[in-house]
Amino acid sequence: MPSRRFGLSLGVDLVPHKTCSLNCIFCEVGPTTCLTIARKNYVPIAEVERELKEWQANGGVADFVTVTGSGEPTLHTGFGKILGFINRKMKLKSVLLTNSTLMYLAEVRSSAARADIVKATFSAWDENSFRALMRPHPDLRFASLVEGLRELRAEHDGQIWLEVFIVPGFNSELPQIKSIANLAKTIHADRIQLNTAVRPTAEDNVKPVEESFLRQISILFEPKAEVIAKYSSNISAQKADEGKIQAMLMRRPCTAEDVSAAFSLDIDETKKILQKMVDKKMIRLEKRRDEEYFVGMVENS
Numbered sequence: 001m002p003s004r005r006f007g008l009s010l011g012v013d014l015v016p017h018k019t020c021s022l023n024c025i026f027c028e029v030g031p032t033t034c035l036t037i038a039r040k041n042y043v044p045i046a047e048v049e050r051e052l053k054e055w056q057a058n059g060g061v062a063d064f065v066t067v068t069g070s071g072e073p074t075l076h077t078g079f080g081k082i083l084g085f086i087n088r089k090m091k092l093k094s095v096l097l098t099n100s101t102l103m104y105l106a107e108v109r110s111s112a113a114r115a116d117i118v119k120a121t122f123s124a125w126d127e128n129s130f131r132a133l134m135r136p137h138p139d140l141r142f143a144s145l146v147e148g149l150r151e152l153r154a155e156h157d158g159q160i161w162l163e164v165f166i167v168p169g170f171n172s173e174l175p176q177i178k179s180i181a182n183l184a185k186t187i188h189a190d191r192i193q194l195n196t197a198v199r200p201t202a203e204d205n206v207k208p209v210e211e212s213f214l215r216q217i218s219i220l221f222e223p224k225a226e227v228i229a230k231y232s233s234n235i236s237a238q239k240a241d242e243g244k245i246q247a248m249l250m251r252r253p254c255t256a257e258d259v260s261a262a263f264s265l266d267i268d269e270t271k272k273i274l275q276k277m278v279d280k281k282m283i284r285l286e287k288r289r290d291e292e293y294f295v296g297m298v299e300n301s
Contacts, residue, residue: 080111103148
């Protein structure tokens with residue numbers, strides 16, 4: 001799967017679709033259907049390892065393996081074992097994409113520290129903004145999230161990246177952004193990235209901010225933040241088939257141009273493939289902000 005952050009990335013999904021501890025208004029995967037903080041063995045570890053071995057044996061190519069998915073991966077009690085397997089057996093860089101809500105738990109931090117990179121969402125500055133933007137499980141507290149990240153920094157030799165998602169009307173005023181930036185400094189992240197709603201989100205009223213604005217506020221962060229809100233790709237050509245395209249669109253909605261770039265396809269050919277997949281009800285077409293996005297369907301019908 002192409003990623004704006006990690007080039008060609010193999011995603012490892014460890015929880016059922018939209019099983020998460022948050023119901024963020026800006027989530028590109030859609031609204032949370034199972035809001036929980038219950039940690040379980042949601043999918044068998046042996047089965048995940050078998051699929052990774054099979055992918056590698058079949059000549060799979062990736063720059064990173066990301067433990068991620070359409071929910072919060074740290075809800076899986078065995079996510080650390082999967083990270084360990086990736087590091088030992090696959091010899092690829094491992095990434096944990098997390099909302100960091102469970103980092104207050106020592107066992108979660110210990111498992112997360114197995115990743116080469118922990119990329120954590122960090123878009124609020126206090127309890128009220130946390131609840132407005134992220135709509136967390138009622139038992140979660142923003143202070144615990146922040147303290148968990150600070151403790152992870154003290155325990156983790158790898159990299160920590162913070163992603164700040166800017167939503168107009170929620171965290172886009174200069175004093176709010178400065179508050180986020182000041183709090184982020186206490187975590188001592190290796191990289192900070194700025195994002196906004198360039199794809200469809202869980203709530204239709206979430207709008208993007210201008211790229212120029214993100215560049216303007218990037219200097220408020222330490223280290224200076226990177227703007228990742230626009231998709232770009234240096235990804236080498238890969239064989240495109242309907243299954244791979246559907247898998248990508250299950251993870252995030254894309255335009256025909258996004259799919260074309262990701263799979264190095266002619267745009268006219270891409271549109272033909274996508275229309276065929278719409279006809280088969282593998283994906284659906286949604287119009288958002290005068291643009292057409294293709295979205296993977298949870299179940300074929």
